[in-house]
Amino acid sequence: MGNKVFYLSLFIALFLVFIGSCEKNSVGYEELERQISQPEYLEARTTLTGRWSYRKYIPLGKSSVLVLGRNLAYESRLLFDFSFSDTIAVESVISAQLILYTKLAFPVAFKVYPIKSSSPWKETYTTWTRMDDNVPWDSAGGDFYLTLLAQGTVNAESTVINLNLSKLDTIINHSRGLIVIPDTQSNGFAAIYAKEFGSKQAKLLLQFTRTKKTYLINQDAHIIYTTQELGAQDYLIGCGVPYRTLLKFDLTSLPREPVTITLAELYLPIDEEFSIFDTLKIVAKKITDSMPFSELTKFDNSAQASADYSLRQDSVLILDLQSLVQFWSINPDSNFGLILCTEPENYGLGRLKINPHAPGIRLKIGYIKAPQGRF
Numbered sequence: 545m546g547n548k549v550f551y552l553s554l555f556i557a558l559f560l561v562f563i564g565s566c567e568k569n570s571v572g573y574e575e576l577e578r579q580i581s582q583p584e585y586l587e588a589r590t591t592l593t594g595r596w597s598y599r600k601y602i603p604l605g606k607s608s609v610l611v612l613g614r615n616l617a618y619e620s621r622l623l624f625d626f627s628f629s630d631t632i633a634v635e636s637v638i639s640a641q642l643i644l645y646t647k648l649a650f651p652v653a654f655k656v657y658p659i660k661s662s663s664p665w666k667e668t669y670t671t672w673t674r675m676d677d678n679v680p681w682d683s684a685g686g687d688f689y690l691t692l693l694a695q696g697t698v699n700a701e702s703t704v705i706n707l708n709l710s711k712l713d714t715i716i717n718h719s720r721g722l723i724v725i726p727d728t729q730s731n732g733f734a735a736i737y738a739k740e741f742g743s744k745q746a747k748l749l750l751q752f753t754r755t756k757k758t759y760l761i762n763q764d765a766h767i768i769y770t771t772q773e774l775g776a777q778d779y780l781i782g783c784g785v786p787y788r789t790l791l792k793f794d795l796t797s798l799p800r801e802p803v804t805i806t807l808a809e810l811y812l813p814i815d816e817e818f819s820i821f822d823t824l825k826i827v828a829k830k831i832t833d834s835m836p837f838s839e840l841t842k843f844d845n846s847a848q849a850s851a852d853y854s855l856r857q858d859s860v861l862i863l864d865l866q867s868l869v870q871f872w873s874i875n876p877d878s879n880f881g882l883i884l885c886t887e888p889e890n891y892g893l894g895r896l897k898i899n900p901h902a903p904g905i906r907l908k909i910g911y912i913k914a915p916q917g918r919f
Contacts, residue, residue, distance in 0.1 A: 583806050586797050588907040594792035594881060595900065596837035597779045599772075602786055605667025605765035607890045608740045611784060611820065612698065612766065613652045613733030614726045618785070618893060620733065620768045621686060623665060625721035626748050627762035634712045639751040642694070642705040642722065645744035648735035648820060649700040653727035656694040656705060658719035663687040665720060667763040686767060688723045689714070695727075698734040721763070733820045733893060739764050768893065779905075781826055782895030783886040789898060790837045792881030793907050798873055807910030808869035812861040812884075812898050814853070819894025824853045826896070827887045828863050830871075831880040843883045850887065853896060861896070869909060 604610075611620040624642070642656065659665070663682070665675035674680045681687050691714060694705045707715065715722065737744035739761040748759040770785045780787035791810075810828070827847040835841065848868040853861050865882070872879040886894070898905060 583910045583912050585807075585908065585910050588793040588795055588797065588909060590905060591792050591794050593836065594794070595779060595790070595905070597774055597787060597789045598839050599770075599774060599780075600786050600788065600839065601671045601673065601768075602890060603667070603669050603671055603765070604767065604784070604890045605670060605763065606740060607766070607888075608738050609647050609891065610736040610738050610764060610766040611733055611768065611893050612654060612724060612726055612736060613650065613820075614728075614730050615732065617772045617818070618733075618768060618770050619685075619726065620766050620784070620893065621726070622724035622736065623659065623667070623670065623686065623721060623763070623765045623767065624724070624746055624761060625659075625665075625667075625763040626759045628716055628759060632716055632750065634716060636752055637709060637712055637750050638753060639749075640707040640709060640712055640715075641749045641751075642707060643747045643749060644698070644703045644705070645737045645746070646698060646701055646703060646734060647737050647744075648733070650698060650732040650734040652698045652730045652732060652734045654696060654698070654724050654730075655692060655727065656707070657688040657723050657725065658691055658693060658711070658714050659721045659723050660687040660689060661718050661720055663720055665763075665765075667765040670765050670767060672767045672769045685769060686723050689719070693722065698736075735820060735892070772895070777900055779898040779900060780895050781824075781884050781886060781898070783824065783889050783891060784893030785895075786885060786889040787895055789884045790831065790841060790881055791884065791905065792831075792837075792879070795869075795872055795876065795879060795909075798909070798911065799913060802914050803873055803911040804914075805866055805870040805873060805909065805911050807908065808865040809908045810849075810863040810865050811903070811906050811908065812863070813903065813905075814859055814861060814896050815899035816897035817853075817855050817895075819855050819892065821892050821894065822855055824855070824892075824894050824896060825887050826851055826853055826861055826863070826884060828865060828868070828882045828884055830868060831883055834880050837881075841883070847887065848882065855894075865907065869907070873911070 669677040739745035827850040830844045833842045849863045
């Protein structure tokens with residue numbers, strides 16, 4: 545009986561030793577005699593010269609929507625050029641209608657004029673100031689004859705514009721298309737489907753005595769002007785008229801030894817917002833040159849991070865920059881900063897103004913140091 549008690553006690557003791565030896569952390573930290581590191585946190589700010597914004601006019605002819613309207617800060621006009629593949633006897637036309645299909649309805653009042661035949665604009669280059677690549681308009685905002693072809697107001701779903709038949713020869717044979725200009729009393733914007741959208745592109749419908757012909761768009765674009773100037777402490781992100789903000793953060797507080805970035809969130813408090821649509825997509829891209837910030841600053845076209853900002857709901861934009869900050873921690877000499885912009889920049893019309901005052905622009909970083917070796 546005594547031997548049984550002895551062997552039973554020995555078995556229990558050995559079992560408890562075995563269980564205790566199995567209570568080890570994963571990845572062999574005990575065997576390596578290393579301690580598991582807990583994340584540490586810091587908040588990085590921009591350098592003294594690490595904040596800058598600029599405005600850039602870009603061609604908008606490849607957008608899937610065209611913006612028409614005006615307010616105190618912006619004016620946007622539409623350009624249309626039709627392809628007339630056949631000879632049209634203008635005297636036999638009994639009605640001529642320009643049809644626009646509406647994506648975003650707002651009762652914008654407008655007038656339609658013929659674009660001057662001496663101004664061969666191209667949708668891939670045209671802006672408020674130029675008709676073609678490095679070729680300016682004679683007058684900013686488009687060159688047109690002061691010949692009123694029609695006037696009207698944007699309607700929901702579609703807008704049918706009856707053109708002046710007595711001026712049809714000018715439209716077809718002596719112009720470079722049509723320009724649609726918002727009335728000076730308008731205060732708002734509508735969005736019209738562009739030819740890039742397909743079936744809902746603008747159409748010119750000519751009604752003859754016995755037949756009807758539809759002519760599709762050859763080119764279309766919208767051109768935008770803004771009175772919104774940038775002050776020294778203004779940091780904006782916008783589309784239509786793109787605004788870009790460049791930031792560079794001081795990361796000298798990160799350990800020089802290798803670290804694993806577990807968190808990198810960029811906080812951008814928004815001071816002012818405007819957009820004709822409900823959301824703006826903001827992206828961050830890596831700057832690739834070490835020159836002082838300017839409009840010529842080079843950056844990678846691929847987005848490092850993106851986030852949607854909902855107007856009238858959000859007040860802070862947060863971007864996840866974990867992969868970018870990890871890259872900077874491994875390659876500190878490549879920390880040239882990042883650029884913030886909308887995507888795509890030619891879609892819609894809007895802008896966000898970042899508030900630089902406390903708590904301001906900040907980058908919250910979490911990191912883990914590499915475990916120490918045994919010796």
